[in-house]
Amino acid sequence: MSYRSTIARQPQALADTHAAARAELAGMDLSQLDRPVIGVTGIGASFAAATVVAAELQSKGRRGFAIRSDDMVHGFDLCDALIGLSHRGRSVETVAALEKLPSAGRLAITNDPESPLAKAAHLHIRLANGSDATPSSTGYTATLLASGLVAQKLAGTADAFAGLPALAEEVLTTAGAKMERLGKLFENRRAIDCVGAGASLGTADGASLLIREASRIPAAAYDTRHYLHGPMESMDAATGVVIFGAGRELELAKHLQTIGVPVLLVTTAEDIADGELLTVIRVPKSGNLIAQGVIDIFSPQLLAAQLSDQAGLTDTKFRYRMSDTKVPQPEAA
Structure with missing residues (x-):
């Protein structure tokens, strides 16, 4: 799907994600995240989203901080709870960040409950944004919306995302x-x-x-x-x-x-x-x-x-694809 068409799809992608994430959160116990220092991590656009999410946590009186995934792979005890953001849940650094914090409460937000990031977490919220393109549009905004529903449940505030x-x-x-x-x-x-x-x-x-x-x-x-x-x-x-x-x-x-x-x-x-x-x-x-x-x-x-x-680059694919940024998909049996 083209970049412009995914931008245009965002009203529907947001509505679908709001419904899916809200339903999951309704029966979810977030006490593992309700700890003194809450980290939010991701890589690339997901780190940009983490910065937004951390600012909202701070505005509600929580000690929330965006932490770069690479700073967490060394196993330093940087937070008491960790929210990991990755659209497909396969970013190597973000998966490692959750795996290196076994004592922290861990929540993953991805579009795949079977992804490596989801499996590295105690809790998982699924995005329902449908297809995305590069650069990310629906994946980024859906990640923010789902994170926002988590933050407002922790804060006990009313739904700011229905509209x-x-x-x-x-x-x-x-x-x-x-x-x-x-x-x-x-x-x-x-x-x-x-x-x-x-x-x-x-x-x-x-x-x-x-x-x-x-x-x-x-x-x-x-x-x-x-x-x-x-x-x-x-x-x-x-x-x-x-x-x-x-x-x-x-x-x-x-x-x-x-x-x-x-x-x-x-x-x-x-x-x-x-x-x-x-x-x-x-x-x-x-x-x-x-x-x-x-x-x-x-x-x-x-x-x-x-x-x-x-620039004549409409829907041009990325030129640089590194082999070590994503957890490999398991081979089919």
């Missing part, structure tokens, strides 16, 4: 209307930075990976405040910046425009409008940081598809 399928349709339409303009402004960039704070740093990380994978433009992610302390110095009229947020990010977006840098700002703020080089995509505000992460990623997904098409 996401309808919001997805709305935001994809709103963002899609800006893509022709963004395609012209971001064409032939030599680099694109993606910037956000807190949970939005995870969204920025996910966006930078989408741009790299879909359009092969060098892209990187930065925390908003860190970005102001030097990294933005190399940006100019040959580059672009994608920003997520409604605080200091507004001034940053305006400043970058004044020095000639094309900017996409994904924001809940009402008091900022498009400029000559600034394109604003206004999105609904959610009180849940994970739900907001789902809402915010739709715009960079569409931007990556737009830039991919313009």
Whole structure:
């Protein structure tokens, strides 16, 4: 299935995952996760999702942290409970992270209950996003949604995700209307930075990976405040910046425009409008940081598809396939 078609399928993928994960969680005892320090881990886009999930746990008063899987394979005692994210459940590093923490409560979120990651965990939540493409679209957003249902059950809060399928349709339409303009402004960039704070740093990380994978433009992610302390110095009229947020990010977006840098700002703020080089995509505000992460990623997904098409790379397969990143599938008998 093509990248654009999987982006378009997200309202249904989110609805299906919400129903499946909610049903599983209804009868699940999460006491093994209800511990002082909760780690969230993954690799690639799943680590970007882990950053979003950890921020939501922190906002609810929990000591939740995104931990890189590679930091956990040495067996250090870094957390009391661990949530492992992997769409297919076969990422070597994430499986090893769960296996190296036998004393911690472990939950895996994948689309395969028979996957190596599911088997390395005490508990498993199944994604029901259907097919995905590369770069990941439905796999990433479904992972966030299922993680969000886990986080809200731990916090004892109301369901913030039931309305996401309808919001997805709305935001994809709103963002899609800006893509022709963004395609012209971001064409032939030599680099694109993606910037956000807190949970939005995870969204920025996910966006930078989408741009790299879909359009092969060098892209990187930065925390908003860190970005102001030097990294933005190399940006100019040959580059672009994608920003997520409604605080200091507004001034940053305006400043970058004044020095000639094309900017996409994904924001809940009402008091900022498009400029000559600034394109604003206004999105609904959610009180849940994970739900907001789902809402915010739709715009960079569409931007990556737009830039991919313009570069003649529509649905081009990855050039670099490493042999040691996935647990091998067992051979059929």
